[in-house]
Amino acid sequence: MSFSLYEDLGHDITRIDTAMLREELAACYLLRGGDEFAIIETGTHHTVPIILDLLAERGIARERVKYVIPTHVHLDHAGGVGGLMAALPEATLLVHPRGARHMIDPARLVAGATAVYGEAAFRETYGEILPVPESRVRTPGDGDEVTVGDRRLVFLDTPGHARHHFCVYDPASAGVFTGDTFGLSYPPLTTEKGPFILPTTTPVQFDPPALQASIGKLMALKAERMYLTHYGPVGDPDTLGERLRGQVDDYVDLAERVAGEVGDDRLEAALRTALRDYLFCQVREHGVRMDDQRLDAVLGMDLTLNSQGLAVWLRSRRAA
Template sequence: MAFEIYQDIGHDIIRIDTGMVREGLAACYLLKGGDDYAVIETGTHNTVPRILALLDDKGIGPGQVKFVIPTHVHLDHAGGVGGLMQALPNATLLIHPRGARHMIDPSRLKAGSLAVYGEQLFATIYGDVIPVEESRVRIMEDGDEVAVGDRRLVFYDTPGHARHHFCVYDPASDGIFSGDTFGLSYPSLTTENGPFILPTTTPVQFDPEALKDSIRKLLALQPERMYLTHYGCVEHPAVLGERLLSMVDDFVALAEDVASTTEGDALEAGLMTAMTEYLGRCLEAHGCQLSKAQLQTALGMDIQLNSQGLAVWLRSRAVS
């Protein structure tokens, strides 16, 4: 079956593959409420043409999109905000209080990524990061609501993955757009035992206790489904949430174990080795048989980012 860039997932929501790095890695969503629309997550600047092409194909005027809503300002979620806002004249950017300044002036976000990737790779992965006019930015506090036409969205502060993270509850679908708070679950790892889910501990603000509190906060809403950025809609979140909470604890124990025998520059490499082995065992128990090469293809980037985030957390804890 050919991969679908756009997928109607019901409840007047279309999943859009952002095209970042590979198919099936990152998603954003177009949500319809009456005659109005919202884009939740934007992907990177390179994703903007895909979103605009969908609007054109569906006969949706750019002026009908009322809100652009990244869950947090990491560039795989918010890198396309500025470019998209330029194309949507009536849209307001809804953003976490801690993230607003980075969308108005994204120079620090861009500089940090350029330092990591270099100009050529940054352009390939992210394209660019364009500022948003302050007058078009609206900060959303915990519990705030907006109306998208006849549809209501509720915003919840969910630190743990990042301090500038919120999640968005959609009562119409009884679903939550969870960003990175409710972890990662790639369809390619789904088996007869259901989706395989794992936490994301990306640098530099991972806080395990805050993350667990945020996961519990989402579960307390008793939603029917989660709309993950990585990747797509998953159901039965109560079951997945318990697994996720357990894995956060496992990640912490793994990190502490590696740190007890490893120092300095070897810490991150040790974490990557331990996490690869741990996830390999978890996948096997889940009924997903992967070779080492297949595991690296599916989760190699996440293993690296998670290990980097755990290393930052260990070092910050050591000096606090």
């Protein structure tokens, strides 16, 4: 099956590939309710033309987009917010209360990411990060609802990956737009056993008990599917959620073991090696036949980010 930037998923939902770094890495979603639309996640600033092209291709006037909804303000999810809002004159930004200030004034967000990646790499990956006028921003709390046409969306506060994270429950599709709370599941790792799922512990706010509670909160909805940002829809949330919760426990045990074996100067490298060994073993048990080189291409970035996040978590516990 050939890859497409757009895929209709049923239930008036379209998956859009954000074209960040590689195919099937990150997705955003166009959701229709009657004559109105919402865009959930935005990808980077480079994704904005892809979204606008889809609207034009389908004859959807930009004025009909009612909401832009990033699940949290990490730039692979919200980097395109400012550019998209500038192009959608009637849209309101719905963002977690803890993340709104970073969308209104993204200077600190940009400075932090630039310090990590460097100016050139940051611009290449994320592009320009534009501010959003405060008058166009709303901050739904836990349990708050909005309507898109005749369609109801429910917001759920779901910390653990980040404190500025919510998920969006869509009763019409019996689905949840999960951001990073319900982990990652890349299509190349799907086998006859189904999707392979793994947690994401990127810096700097990984909180294992909070993440466990948030995963449980999503499972309690008894939804039929989860719309992952990384990547696409997955079914059987109960099975995947139990697996994910077990993996969060495994990550914590692994991190604590490694921290007891190496000094701080070697912590991140040792964590990455241990995570790689753990995940490659799990992937192979799941039936994935890729060689190590191909697995590194699929999981390498997450291995680096997750080891960094675990290191930050360990150091923060030590400092507390």
